[in-house]
Structure formats: C-alpha cells, structure tokens
Amino acid sequence: xxxxxxxxxxxxxxxxxxxxxxxxxxxxxxxxxxANGAGKSTTLMSVCGIVKPRSGKITFQGQSVHHLPADxxxxxxxxxxxxxxxxxxxxxxxxxxxxxxFLRTDKDGIKRDLDYVFSLFPILEERSGQAGGNLSGxxxxxxxxxxxLMARPKLLLLDEPSMGLAPLIITQIFDIIxxxxxxxxxxxxxxxxxxxxxxxxxxxxYVIENGKITLTQNAADxxxxxxxxxxxxxx
Amino acid sequence: MISLxxxxxxALVSLWFMFLTFPIMVIKVDAIEKTIIWRWENMFYVGFGxxxxxxxxxxxxxxxxxxxxxxxxEKIQQHNLIQILLREPKYLYPLAAAFFLxxxxxxxxxxxxxxxxxTTALMYVVLGLGLNIVVxxxxxxxxxxxxxxxxxxxxxxLLNFHFGMTFWMVLPLGALLAALFGVLLGFPVLRLRxxxxxxxxxxxxxxxxxxMENWNAxxxxxxxxxxxxxxxxxxxxxxxxxxxxxxxxLMIVMVLITIFVVNRLQNSRLGRAWIALREDEIxxxxxxxxxxxxxxxxxxxxxxxxxxxxVIFAAKTTFINPASFTFLxxxxxxxxxxxxxxxxxxxxxxxxxxxxxxxEYLRALSxxxxxxxxxxxxxxxxxxxxxxxxxxxxxxxxRPQKGEQE
Numbered sequence: 001x002x003x004x005x006x007x008x009x010x011x012x013x014x015x016x017x018x019x020x021x022x023x024x025x026x027x028x029x030x031x032x033x034x035a036n037g038a039g040k041s042t043t044l045m046s047v048c049g050i051v052k053p054r055s056g057k058i059t060f061q062g063q064s065v066h067h068l069p070a071d072x073x074x075x076x077x078x079x080x081x082x083x084x085x086x087x088x089x090x091x092x093x094x095x096x097x098x099x100x101x102f103l104r105t106d107k108d109g110i111k112r113d114l115d116y117v118f119s120l121f122p123i124l125e126e127r128s129g130q131a132g133g134n135l136s137g138x139x140x141x142x143x144x145x146x147x148x149l150m151a152r153p154k155l156l157l158l159d160e161p162s163m164g165l166a167p168l169i170i171t172q173i174f175d176i177i178x179x180x181x182x183x184x185x186x187x188x189x190x191x192x193x194x195x196x197x198x199x200x201x202x203x204x205x206y207v208i209e210n211g212k213i214t215l216t217q218n219a220a221d222x223x224x225x226x227x228x229x230x231x232x233x234x235x
Numbered sequence: 236m237i238s239l240x241x242x243x244x245x246a247l248v249s250l251w252f253m254f255l256t257f258p259i260m261v262i263k264v265d266a267i268e269k270t271i272i273w274r275w276e277n278m279f280y281v282g283f284g285x286x287x288x289x290x291x292x293x294x295x296x297x298x299x300x301x302x303x304x305x306x307x308x309e310k311i312q313q314h315n316l317i318q319i320l321l322r323e324p325k326y327l328y329p330l331a332a333a334f335f336l337x338x339x340x341x342x343x344x345x346x347x348x349x350x351x352x353x354t355t356a357l358m359y360v361v362l363g364l365g366l367n368i369v370v371x372x373x374x375x376x377x378x379x380x381x382x383x384x385x386x387x388x389x390x391x392x393l394l395n396f397h398f399g400m401t402f403w404m405v406l407p408l409g410a411l412l413a414a415l416f417g418v419l420l421g422f423p424v425l426r427l428r429x430x431x432x433x434x435x436x437x438x439x440x441x442x443x444x445x446x447m448e449n450w451n452a453x454x455x456x457x458x459x460x461x462x463x464x465x466x467x468x469x470x471x472x473x474x475x476x477x478x479x480x481x482x483x484x485l486m487i488v489m490v491l492i493t494i495f496v497v498n499r500l501q502n503s504r505l506g507r508a509w510i511a512l513r514e515d516e517i518x519x520x521x522x523x524x525x526x527x528x529x530x531x532x533x534x535x536x537x538x539x540x541x542x543x544x545x546v547i548f549a550a551k552t553t554f555i556n557p558a559s560f561t562f563l564x565x566x567x568x569x570x571x572x573x574x575x576x577x578x579x580x581x582x583x584x585x586x587x588x589x590x591x592x593x594x595e596y597l598r599a600l601s602x603x604x605x606x607x608x609x610x611x612x613x614x615x616x617x618x619x620x621x622x623x624x625x626x627x628x629x630x631x632x633x634r635p636q637k638g639e640q641e
Contacts, residue, residue: 071526086515086521088518089514102507103522
C-alpha cells in the first residue's frame, strides 16, 4: 500500500533520513520505533509531504506521492495525527471534528463517522461544545485521532500517540488504535517511543537508528530480539 | 475592601508617579529671567490623583477576579448584554431596523460636516472589515494594509488623469488591482508568520508609499494628484452638498455589501480554512487544506476591500498624495480590528465608528484630545483585551440536549 524507497530527507543542511526504505501492506499495523532524533517523525513528515524528501521514492497505492503538496496527499487518503496533537485550540471539539472532514462533501457519511468517533470516545461527545484547548492531554489525543478519522483515511499515520499521557490512558488509546484497524480496515503506521506498547498491537515493526532502518521483523519476534529488548524495551 | 497592603502598593505607585512627573510638572525654568520656579503643589495633585486611580483600579480588578472565579466554580458562562441582544432575534431585528433608519435619515438631520465625518467612519468600517479577514480570521498580522488602500486610490486618480475613466469604471478595476497586489505581497510571505510577517508587510506598505512619493513621472510625487472628479450619478449635476450626501449613501450601500459578503465568507468553506490556518498551520495542512491558496486568497480578498475604499477615498477628497497613506493609517485600521474584537464583524464596525468619531468629538478637549484618545485606548486594552465585542464563535456552552449542540 505504502512504499518508501531510499528516502533521504533534510532539515536545511542536516540530513535526518539517510535512505529509509519500508513497506506497509493494506490492513496492517506497522510500528516504527527508535530513539530520540533517529528520524521517526521525519519519516512520517516525509510521507505526508510536510518535509519534502530530497531523493528517493514514496508510492501510495501505486502512485508516487513524494512530489505532491501536503494537502493533495491527504486527498489520496493518508491522514496524519501530528506529534504534539496540534488540535485547533479555540475551536470547539465538534468544530475540530468538522475540520477533519474538510475535504468531504457526503453529509450522511460525515454524520455516520461522527457517530462512530463518538462511540469510540464517548468523552468527546460529552465535551463537544468545549474549546479544544480546554481538554486534558488524553482527551486532546483522542480528539486529534478522531479528527484524522473524520477524513476517512485509508492509511492513518500516528506520531507518538502516547506522548505525555498517563499509563492507563495509553493502554486505552492503543486498544482503540487496534479497534480502528479491525473495524474500519484502516491501515495504521505508528511511530512510537513506547516500543513495548506499540509492538504489542503491531503486525510488524521497523527499528530506525540515525536515519537508517536497521532491523525489521514481525512484532512478536522484535519483542524477543535481545538487542531490541536492551535498547528499547528496557528489559 | 481595601486592605492595608493594597493601599501601601497604591502609595508606592503614586510615589513613583510623583518621581516620574517631577521634571515636567514641578520644575519650571524661566529662560528669560533665568530663574527656576518650583511648583510643589503639582506634585501633590499628581500624587493624590494617581493614588486614587490606583485604588480604584485595584478594586476593579479584585471584583473582576472574584466574578470570574465565581463563574468558573458555578460552570456558567455568562454572556454580556450585547451578546444576549445579538442572540435573540426579538431584540436584534428592531435594533437593526432602528440603526438602519437612523443611518438613512442621518444626512437630513445633521450638518454637512457631520455627514463628511460619518462617511469617513463608514470607510474605515469597510477597511476594518477587510483587514479583519486577514488579521482576525486568517491570523496573518498585516501592518501594511494601507498599501492596498493607496493602490485603489492611485488607480482611480491615475486612470482618470490619463485616460479619463469614470468612478464607476475604476471601482471594480481598483479592487482588482488591489487584489493583484495582495497576491503579489502574499507570495513572498507564504512561509512567514507572526513577527516576521509583520515586518515584511510593514515594509511593503512603506515601499508603495515611497514609490508614490519619489516616482514623479508616474504619480506626481509628493504634490499629489488633484481635481479628481467625484462619483457621477447617471449624469446629473450635483452640488457639493448633494455630492457629499450621495457619497454618504454610497458608503452605506458599500458597508451593507461588505457585511453581507464578509459574513458569508466567514461561514464558508474558505472561512473555515482561514480559521484553521489561524489556529494551527501544521494541523491545517494535515486536514488537507491547501495552505498556499488559503493564504493568498486571504491576502487578495482582504486587499480587495481596501482597493474599493481607496477608489472612494480618492473620489471623496478629490485630491490624493502619499501623505494619506502612512504607516499611521495601517496602525489605525489594525487598532480598529483589535479594539473591536478580532474576527467579530459587529465588533469591527463598532471599533471603526468609535476610533474615527472619538477624535472628532473629543475636539472639545482641544489640546488634550490625543492624550484622552490614547488613555481611552490603553484602558480599553486593559479592561477588555478581547475587544469590544469578542467573536461569538469563541463562546460555547455545553447543552446536554441533542440537536442543540451546533
């Protein structure tokens, strides 16, 4: 479904990605794990067109997307939940969700998805009139995920959904990620520091170090891999 | 109500003021007699005055804080009177009708001077609403808005001067040209935000003014262009008074059109894209909104109104020169938007009327006019930082009933 081939991305003169290649098949949950500054977020930013790769190829459903502007990539069905959530702070929860459906025109479908999102996160329905900035961190993460779902994406990119959240809420969020994948058949590409949680729900995992993919395996195998255990799982 | 600590603080404030104003209020040097007069009584007045004011200020803030805490604890968001008036159609319609009637009969009730002043105020209403698109809705701080105003004014003056084009021919052309300049400014600043954007737009405004001032062959430089004809009315000959009244009604129509269009824009898809852009740029892109197009349309549509008003301005004053398009103008228009309440149409209208009419009617205070004006603006920002009428969008109330959550 999504394929990255030798992607090199830069911030100014600093090279963040040094030839990243990975493949994501339809219906999978894939995690990308790595340390701070390894290039996890840059990989996501490159996929959704906010950081343009300087060389390499990114194809989505057979179509090359690395030269497209960010908004057109969203049109193709790739939605991103940015790191740090980036919800619209002064808009209400409901308006935030409407913004997620910005590109859609099918009113019935939007209504149905809104109900679905509210069924996933009942707290959001309760808070639908409140300004997004007034929500707690966990609620904001739920809102950011819901907003991305409102675009009805084929591929959902999640950047550190567990960042700054309490362990109980993290478990809840990861359960719902799995649920979305099953119920909506949405392919999920997960970037995480919290390797343990991420690998538990994933089909496969990639390990990124210094801008290069160093290891890829089934998630279960990765969790057993001694090097990974030592570096990322803290076992 | 006032504790000892509070009064102590106020005393300190008054001491500080006495010290600050000492050189100008107390010492008076008579250069001819070569003597110094010490006016100690002034020091007392300053001290006493600032002490009283500071006490009142403290009481006010204390009350406001208490009220806010009470609201928070009761979880009730009270709307102020104006917003209640706006929400209820049974108040809103008669109120709007009364205003409209007043606006229509205005020229028959007041002198020509008053009509002129009011026309100017209405022009600033449209300018404010135009800038509100850029600053209030799309969140792009534009300090060079007057440049588009100048483009409109000069396009009428020059096209009339060289080609004899009439007001009505130039009106859409001026708007179009201003929009073009809006896009022209938009392109280089696509990647900028906040302070950097403000600096570039400020420079843009100055560039337009300086070009007009120095390119004599094109714009006749600082001496400006005179004898610009007033707008025609189907070939009728109008006396000066009639022309002024005519312009007034023209501006009323303009204001109504602007309110209608801007209101529709704000609630449209494009308006939502602008709001998304203002709130968070990264998220805005993640929603699939074309950032480039959204920014450029904001600049272009904002500039359009300035261009329209520019043409009307040239026709109203019949003379323009670059001195009318200084940075101060941009600042006043921006102040209208901020003072009125960013993003709120009614707020901007009220802001424009207050900011333009206030200096006129404060003439009674003669020398202290601008001082009073400044004091009013400062206290406005202290007591109502969200503007006179803050945008209703930002006030939400959770209602448990379904179907009412819109």
